[in-house]
Amino acid sequence: MTAVQDTKTIISIKDLNKEYVSSDGKVVRALQNINLDIHEGEFISLIGPSGCGKSTLLRLIADLIQPTNGQLTINGHSANEARKNREYGFVFQSATLYDWRTVLKNVQLPLEVMRYSRKERDQRARDMLKLVDLTDFAEHFPWQLSGGMQQRVSIARALAFEPNLLLMDEPFGALDEMTRERLNNELLEIWGKISSMTVIFVTHNISEAVYLSSRVVVMSPRPGQISQIVDIDLPHPRGPETLDSDRYFHLISEVRHLLREVHD
Amino acid sequence: MSTVSDSQPNPPTPSKIRYNLQEFLDGTGGTVLYFIAILLCLIGAWEGAKFIGQETDYQFELGPIKINLSMTRDLNMPHLKDIAEALSKPSQRQGPPLIEILVKKATYTLRLAIIGFAIGTTIGLALAILFAHSRLLERGLMPYVVASQTVPILALAPMVIIWSEKLFGSREIGMPMITAYLAFFPVTIYTLRGLSDVPPTALELMKSYAATRREILWKLRFPNAVPYIFTALKITAPASVVGTIIAELPTGIQDGLGGAIINFAQYYISGPARLWATNFVTAMAGILFFVTVAFTEWLVIRWKRPSNRLDRWIDTFFKYLRHISPISND
Ligand SMILES: Nc1ncnc2c1ncn2[C@@H]1O[C@H](COP(=O)(O)OP(=O)(O)O)[C@@H](O)[C@H]1O
Ligand SMILES: [Mg+2]
Numbered sequence: 001m002t003a004v005q006d007t008k009t010i011i012s013i014k015d016l017n018k019e020y021v022s023s024d025g026k027v028v029r030a031l032q033n034i035n036l037d038i039h040e041g042e043f044i045s046l047i048g049p050s051g052c053g054k055s056t057l058l059r060l061i062a063d064l065i066q067p068t069n070g071q072l073t074i075n076g077h078s079a080n081e082a083r084k085n086r087e088y089g090f091v092f093q094s095a096t097l098y099d100w101r102t103v104l105k106n107v108q109l110p111l112e113v114m115r116y117s118r119k120e121r122d123q124r125a126r127d128m129l130k131l132v133d134l135t136d137f138a139e140h141f142p143w144q145l146s147g148g149m150q151q152r153v154s155i156a157r158a159l160a161f162e163p164n165l166l167l168m169d170e171p172f173g174a175l176d177e178m179t180r181e182r183l184n185n186e187l188l189e190i191w192g193k194i195s196s197m198t199v200i201f202v203t204h205n206i207s208e209a210v211y212l213s214s215r216v217v218v219m220s221p222r223p224g225q226i227s228q229i230v231d232i233d234l235p236h237p238r239g240p241e242t243l244d245s246d247r248y249f250h251l252i253s254e255v256r257h258l259l260r261e262v263h264d
Numbered sequence: 265m266s267t268v269s270d271s272q273p274n275p276p277t278p279s280k281i282r283y284n285l286q287e288f289l290d291g292t293g294g295t296v297l298y299f300i301a302i303l304l305c306l307i308g309a310w311e312g313a314k315f316i317g318q319e320t321d322y323q324f325e326l327g328p329i330k331i332n333l334s335m336t337r338d339l340n341m342p343h344l345k346d347i348a349e350a351l352s353k354p355s356q357r358q359g360p361p362l363i364e365i366l367v368k369k370a371t372y373t374l375r376l377a378i379i380g381f382a383i384g385t386t387i388g389l390a391l392a393i394l395f396a397h398s399r400l401l402e403r404g405l406m407p408y409v410v411a412s413q414t415v416p417i418l419a420l421a422p423m424v425i426i427w428s429e430k431l432f433g434s435r436e437i438g439m440p441m442i443t444a445y446l447a448f449f450p451v452t453i454y455t456l457r458g459l460s461d462v463p464p465t466a467l468e469l470m471k472s473y474a475a476t477r478r479e480i481l482w483k484l485r486f487p488n489a490v491p492y493i494f495t496a497l498k499i500t501a502p503a504s505v506v507g508t509i510i511a512e513l514p515t516g517i518q519d520g521l522g523g524a525i526i527n528f529a530q531y532y533i534s535g536p537a538r539l540w541a542t543n544f545v546t547a548m549a550g551i552l553f554f555v556t557v558a559f560t561e562w563l564v565i566r567w568k569r570p571s572n573r574l575d576r577w578i579d580t581f582f583k584y585l586r587h588i589s590p591i592s593n594d
Contacts, residue, residue, distance in 0.1 A: 083471075083474055085474075086473060090469065094465060096469055098466065100487045100567045101487075110473050113470070113474075141567045
């Protein structure tokens, strides 16, 4: 472990590489020499053009896929152990709710797998639904909900077992601008409420990344690499006045320039 | 155009009536009307064919096919009213009306069909879960499962009945076995499909919880397969009735529809309407079984958006049944 700092390192990534081997034997270098430390309580956005390995990096952290080589530790142990210990919640681009479960039962799913008592399952799921403002929809089925509501359920589900790490892969990518803006604020509010929660958020939306994050990791494709990390020093709590501030515009154009370089 | 002011409560304006008619046609009323319309068309086609072809030996050739309109004679195609009459008349002197006998026989056959259906469903589900669990078993056993369905059931039935008699001292035990043999296959195929047709992210979600294979099976794969399973059951329910009738034939048992079919086929010349009446009752038994399965599906799968016309029909139909039935849930 490194020397004691003001914040603990939650994720430490050293010289991480990932190659996919497709069925016809072709090798795709998805990530090359990734080095990144993420501290407790940070809100990190991964941004970059499509195919630059954002999802790959997130899925490596989640131990849904394995690295070709390199080091990746979460809370001081391997990604596999972190998954086994249920240390993170994952939110996919599509809400991935189970159609046959009501909203409440969907939020309870991880709690069932993790053997929480019936009483605690119910209590926690209802608390989470309150957090995402969906109490009235507890007994609805997923198809009866709008896309934005479904995604809120999936966030509630990811938070139900109180992981201190939240991994989100373009969670609002499929939503309209208004809904996205509302959910951004909700997410910030939740992140502010749960102290010490670390969020890693994949997006290709620049203003979203800047508005939400404490750091924006700009990635470049072929092979996927980290090209720059931008500190977002906008004050908290963020709100409508953030969106109007000069600093916000400045940071957006900074990230945009970096992405333009990356694209060529 | 009527001009009733908005302030009046529920004015029966023409547009409102038209709207209600539309609603009626979309709902149960439409279902019933369509059903009756098609029934009338079928009756018309049957009697119309008889009317054109009645009592002629008119033949003509249409390319390689010889068409002989004497096929529509009463012996081959009895009038529908004669079939209805045959149902209401006793088939033997002093006996009860034919319909009563046939309903009793249909009950016997249906009971065996349900037992066979249940056994077949159980075997089908077990095999599918086994196969989903082990690729090796699937690859090893699937060819045999497929091969089992290529053996004509008609050839197999007499053997099974003989074995059943030797083994259990009863021919009746063999009958549901034959039905089950026919019924398990679609259940295995459809269930296997449903167990594996899971969205990749739904699986990754489970993986992110470090869920065990068993939890993935019961919380994801199996619920995902339920609609597929009902598709299979809707195929096997009427097929079970047919399977049981085939199983009855080599037993010589006279209690079921199979016995009645053989019997009335032998006396076809003297009374063709009775065989047709038996066919009608057999079809009704199959439909009854199908509707029961469809109703169960509707009860179980409450979480699905009614997606197609049939679904919506069944939905409105059973909502209507619930509406008029004295048993109310809620
Ligand atoms: N399972 C896979 N097999 C082969 N190649 C893959 C696979 N998943 C992703 N890739 C490739 O890896 C690269 C990075 O993909 P991804 O991480 O999904 O990018 P992003 O999320 O930034 O759009 C892309 O070139 C993609 O085609
Ligand atoms: Mg992606």
